[in-house]
Each structure stands twice: as C-alpha cells, then as structure tokens.
Amino acid sequence: MTTPYLRVRNLTKRFGDFTALDDVSIDLYQGEFVCFLGPSGCGKTTLLRAISGLDIQTHGTVEQNGHDISALPPAKRDFGIVFQSYALFQNLTVARNIAYGLENRKQPKEAIRRRVQELLELIGLPDSGNKYPSQLSGGQQQRVALARALAVSPGLLLLDEPLSALDAKVRVYLRDEIKALRRRLGITTIMITHDQEEAISMADRIVVMRAGKIEQIGTPLEIYHQPASLFVAEFIGAMNLLPALLVQQGEIQLGQTRLACTVNGFAPGTAVQAAVRPEDVVCTGRTNGHANSFRAEVRDLEFMGPFFWLSLSGGELGEHRLRAQLPSQRARELDLRPRDSTHLHIPAEHIRLFPEGYSHG
C-alpha cells in the first residue's frame, strides 16, 4: 500500500502513576474507516484525544500526511470531531452551529450560506436550519454535530462514541447513514465504540484495545475469525471456550473425543483452551458422516427466531458445556428435544487454540 495518512508511533500517556496508553502504534491509510473497540476504561478516548491534540501524549509521535504533529495544539491540526454528548451550541441555530467553523475563515456570507445548505441536505435535514438543537431529536442532533465537524472539510474525522446516546433503532439507522456519507466524502475516519456489532458492521479495520494496549488490528473478518488472543476471541461475538489437551500436532483431546485442528506454536502435551464459535458447530442429528465429530446430549433449546441456541453436554463431551447455533430450518428437520443425543461436527479450521491460564477479563 501507499504511505499511511496517519502514523501513530509508540504512544504512551500517563496520568500520574497510571499508564492509560502503553506504547500504542497504528497506521491509518487515506480514506480508511477505523474503529477503536474495547471495554470501558481501556484508553480509547485517551488515544483519540492524543491524536487530536486535545490531550497530548506523554511519549510517542503522531504524523499526519507526512507532517509530525506530535506536539501541536488542536487548532494547528486538521481534524473534525464529534463527541458522545454532541456538544452542540444550544443558543445557536442549527445553521449557525454548522457555520461556526466557517465564519471564522473570513469567507463571504453567501458562500457560507450555500455550504451550510449543502451540508443540511447531506445530513437529510434541509429545512431545519432555523431550528435550535433542543428542538431536534437525538439522532438529528447527532447528524448536525457531524455536519458541523465536516463543514470545514477536515482531512480526518474523529468520532467518540457518536451513537451510544441513541436508542437501538435510531442507532442502526444512523450507522448506515454515517457509513454512506463517509463513503461519499472519502474522509479518513476514526470511530470509538464499545459496541462490537457497530464496529464489525461499519469499520474497514478494527483496533481492539485492552488496558491501554492494542490487542489486535485487523479487518472485521480477521478479528472475528482469527482472533489473535483469547481476549479478542471472547470480546468479539459469542465464543465457546473449552479446556483441552494437545495430544499431538494437529489433534486435541476434548472430553472423550479427539478432534483435529490447525495448531501453531504449542508443544504436544500442553493444556490449551479450544475456542469455537457457536455457529461453527454443525448439528448432524443421528447421522454421523463426518470426520471431527462427536456425540453429546441436548440440555436445552432456546428459540431465537432465525435460529435456536443449543446447550450441549454429556456424551463424549463429558463435563464440558458447548453452545451451538442451530438454524431454525435445520432444527425443524432434526426435530431435536431436550435429552436427545445428537452428533456434532466442528470443522478443523474453526477450532482455535489459546494457551491455558491466560488472565482475562
């Protein structure tokens, strides 16, 4: 690829003795949409504020478009920002809010007016220019905050949990809105979220953070299917974690069964955790035509609409508990009930191994 638009190198931020960011490095490419994802307090906002210059890091550098901006105040950087609280100026109309950054640049009034109208149309509120923020719904206010940040055509857009103050429906709708709008403008964007679904559905790449450090950077698919650590595996999506023993290269002992899997970096005889996504567990009922299969008993069935949650244990699984996602249509065919015994199949490439005793949470 080309050179990165934003290079963050070895960023560390300390608040007194507390290290909020620990040696964080990321590259962002022109036009990319990156999500910072992680549990509360892991340093997402701290990282964003360091990039924006609002709270400059203790060590490390930030380069934007080839320039070192590490020590520059926010006013000397090129970014637009939207906060969770929107921070709209309540005493100014929507139009004046959007025009706020333009009015400072000595542009002719008419040009400002046209630009504001253009932005109002862009965010789908062409007639709301004369309203005050408090007269708009939360989602509309959010879009005004976005328009205000975009008005000055910044090179980088920073969003700190822009959707978390909204209710679920509006959130999903705005997700698509922001995605479409961003794609149209092609603006490099960083969005903070602690909603993994949001990150997966919106981002080009996801930065998973934990306790001030980066756990993994990758596309949503990579993060989901090849989690680099147990933390990522557990944090993103649903995951079965089963204690197992690596009996030889490419084979684990799980309960009373042996399963093939792809392994790297573990010596035979090591106790490991096998991670399996519920949707990767295939239920074959009475038939057992596959390799990598075993038998277990249905403990519970929970109907979720398009699929069932299947709770399994016993049989060859022994004490272990396994959750599987069974498509509703398949469930009808199999006609499973609690206490039924069923065959299960897990493709080898869907079993990932992590070291045991890894501290998580």
Next chain:
Amino acid sequence: MAEAAVLAPPRIRPRLSRDEWLMGGGLCVLALYLAITLLVPLVIMLAKSMQDRDGVFVSLANFIKYFTNPALTGAIGHSLWVSALATLIVIALAFGYAYALTRGCIPFKGFFRLVAMAPLLAPSLLSAIALIYLFGNQGALKGWLFGESIYGPIGIVLGSVFWTFPHALIILITALSTADARLYEASESLGASRWRTFATVTLPGARYGLISAIFVVFTLVITDFGVPKVIGGQFNMLATDIYKQVVGQQNFQMGAVVSLILLLPAVVAFFVERWAQSRQSSAVSSRAVPYHPKPRPVRDLALLGLVSLVALVILGILGMAAFASLAKLWPYDLSLTLRHYDFNTADGGSWTAYGNSIEMAFYTAVLGSLVVFSGAYLVEKTRIAKPLRTATHLLALIPMAVPGMVLGLAYIFFFNAPGNPLNFLYGSMAILVLATIAHFYTVSHLTALTALKQLDPEFESVSASLKTPFYRTAWRVTAPMCLPAILDIAIYFFVNAMTTVSAVVFLYSPATTLASVAVLNMDDAGDTAPAAAMAMLIVFTAGAVRLLHAGSSRWLHRRTQAWRGC
C-alpha cells in the same frame, strides 16, 4: 544507566497554542488583580500589627498591650457570646421557617418567602434604628423590655437576628428541599413515628445545611459593625473596637491587632462552612425523588403560626423604619411629612451621598460581574498552569473569611502608603468599587463557577477543532448561556454595594460619601429620622433593582425559551 537513558523515548513537550498563551496571560492578570486588591493589603496589615506608630518593628508588643488591657479584651467575650446567642435564635427561627416553606402545607408560601428576603435589601443599620424607635428611650414598646435597656447586647442580638435571618433561611431552604422522598417512604413503611422520621431522616439530611448556616450567621454577626455601632451603647465588640481604634484614636496598629483577632473566628468559620458545603452537595444523588409534602392540619397550623409571627416581626421592623422616616417629630408629632428625606438640614447626609451610592453600586455591578465571570471562566477553562489556577481559585475564596472592616483597614495600609504608585486611588470612587468587589468576590465567583460547570465541557474542544479562538466561543456561546448567572452576580453586587457599611467605612472621602455611611453618620449625629429616611431610600432602591432583575430574568427566560427547550 547510559543505555536506559538512550532507550527512554523523549517526553513530548506540547507546543502552546495562542489560546493557551492568552488564557494563561489572562490568568496572570487575574491573579495579580486579586493579589493587589486582597492578598497584599492583608499581608501588609499583618506586618503593621507588629509595628509601632513610626513603622518600627516591635514584634508582639502591640498584642501584649492589647491582651493586658481588660477594657479591650472584654470585647472578645462580648463578641463571642452575643454572636453565639444571635446565631442560636436565627437558626431556630430560620429552621422552622424553612421547614414550613419546604415541608409544610401552608398557604401563601411565595409571599412568606418574599417577606423573609426583605432584610437583604436593607443595611444592617436599619434594624438597629427601627429597634431604637420601638424600644429606645422614647420607644413605642419600651415597656416590653421590663426595664432593660435596648442599648447594649439585647439590641445587638435582636438587630442581628433581623438582618441575618434571610442568609440562614436561604441555606436551610436549599438543604431541606433536596430531601429524597424515597427515604420518607421507607421510613413510613417501616412504621416510624413522625418524630422518629424527623430525627432520623429530616435532621440528618439537613445537617450540613445547618452547620453551614450556623457558621455563616455567626461570621456575619461577629464581623458586623453597623448594628453594634448604632445600638450597642457602651457595650464594646471587636468590630466596633476596630472602628474606635482607627477613627476615634487614629491608632491604626491597634486596629490591625483587633482585626487579626476578629479574623480568627471568621477563618475558622470559613473552613467549617466550606467543609459542610462540600458534604452537602455530595449528599444529593441525582436519582433522588423530590419530596411533596402532604397536609397534616395540626402541624401545618403550628407552622403557619410561626411563619406569620416571624413575617409580622420583619414587616413590623421595616414598617417602623418607614414610619420613623415619615413622622414629623417622633414621638410628639406623628403627622406624616417628607421633610426627613430632604437631607440638607441633617448632619452627614445628602442626596449626593445617595447619588454616589448608586454610582458606586452600578460600577461595582458592571465591573464586578465582568471580573468575576472572566475570572471564573479562566479558572475553569484554562488547560495549562494548573498551580496558578488553583492558587487563583483559593485567592477568590479568601474574601468570605475576611470581615469588611478588616479589608477596609488593610486597604488604608496598602493604598495610603506614600510609596505606593496606586496611592492616587485613595479617597476616590475607584477604591470603593475595588473594595466592594473584593469583599463580595467569593459568592459571585462560586455562582459563576457553578454555571460554567453546567455547560458541556467539550465546547472548547469543538471550538479548537474548528480553529475558532476561545474568546469568540466564550462571547458567542459560553457567556450567553450563562447570562442568568451573570445577571444574578450583577444584582448581588449592586444590592450589597448599596447596603454595605463595613467594607467602605474607612475608605470614603468627603467627595465620595455613600448612602449607607450617611445613615451611620446621621444617626451618630442624632439625626435619627433622616438616618431612617436614608436607610429606607436604600431599601426602595435595592427593591426596585431586584424587581427590575426579576422582570429582565423573566424576559430573558422567555426569549431564550426556544433554545432551552422547556
């Protein structure tokens, strides 16, 4: 070692933006302003207390002289017990009154609240003058005292109770109205008796408010000078002793000694009050459910009786002063006349003094709210120079602990020093304005801070990201959104500038006499009726300004309704 030094990445030294330079500079200016109008004068006064009349350092000699003179040290005991007694009475009455207004089901709550606030509009002298008309040698109700004289502790306590009552009431109403209904429901559902609920829920809930009110009132009484001056007779108190030493005997050094002694209880009260305030505000959880009183006839009737009685006394004292200002020749000729309002015949008063007061109050309100609001803004929003911000904030809190007379005396020492380049201010209108702003700085500062803290803290971040200088956002967003608070501050300055005596009594010159000082001087010269007239004039003016304020606040509220969204 050397290797580690090489490996450690360089610490980033943030480059300061223009905004930060400007705000840092502004903060320095503010700190300098507060140092000049507050800290330096006080420090100089401290030094003066250890010098003789010729400015030679004499260590603690003045203090020794003071403490070996029983005529002087008697004032300490006097001040303490009179203040304690007055505080006890005020707190008891104000608690009952506040309880009735917040927890009782009584009619005319708005009216009673208004009446209780009326003493705020008057100089403390007014109550003393009215008491003299009521209980003095020719008093209408002299017999009620069973032969005791109103000139002395009785008069001081009664007068102090009158003018400090609203101060206690405001604090106690706040404390009682933050009650959490859920606690009452819990207590009721547990079958607790009413007295038990009162003792286990109401009192603990209001305890920090009570502590706060006790110390505020105590400080007000012990540092007040107007009431004991007018009605104290031969009974000396610390505040009147300072006046006697400075104005009577021109003994400034001894004045400084007494000032420092007076400063002591005020400083203690200040710290206790700050502590209680911080506990009070943290006790209110955001999930608390407001309490709505239910009618209980017996209790409500008793409360109504109490409230009516207190309101009647307040109105009686105000009415007495008003009548005294209108009666031709008390007590012989009670026909009404306006001639006492023609101050030409009275000694020490004039319409010029009234004009000066208005002028002074106006400048204080305008300049004061400007300085205080910009100051609070800088303290709250500057992102650099944390130590300087903290220091400035602490400086802004000092005035609460400094009695007006002490500040006035400190100003004499500082501004009247021959070598001081600011000497030209001495005797001018400007020094009165500076002293009044300094004297009433703390409450205004805290009001402004509270308003600023309610705004979204990210306004400044957004503004910086849009490359808009901070002063533009402050002017277009922050100040307009804080306008109600700014108006409150201005009005607080105006009314207090009209009514204060203690802060300015050492600082006025013949060209800048003030209405409140004129009340004092006319009363001193025996022109009691014109003194009452001038005091009433102050009440009317302060009242009119308050009305104006209420009107403009309402107008503002309506105008900004659109964006406030309610």
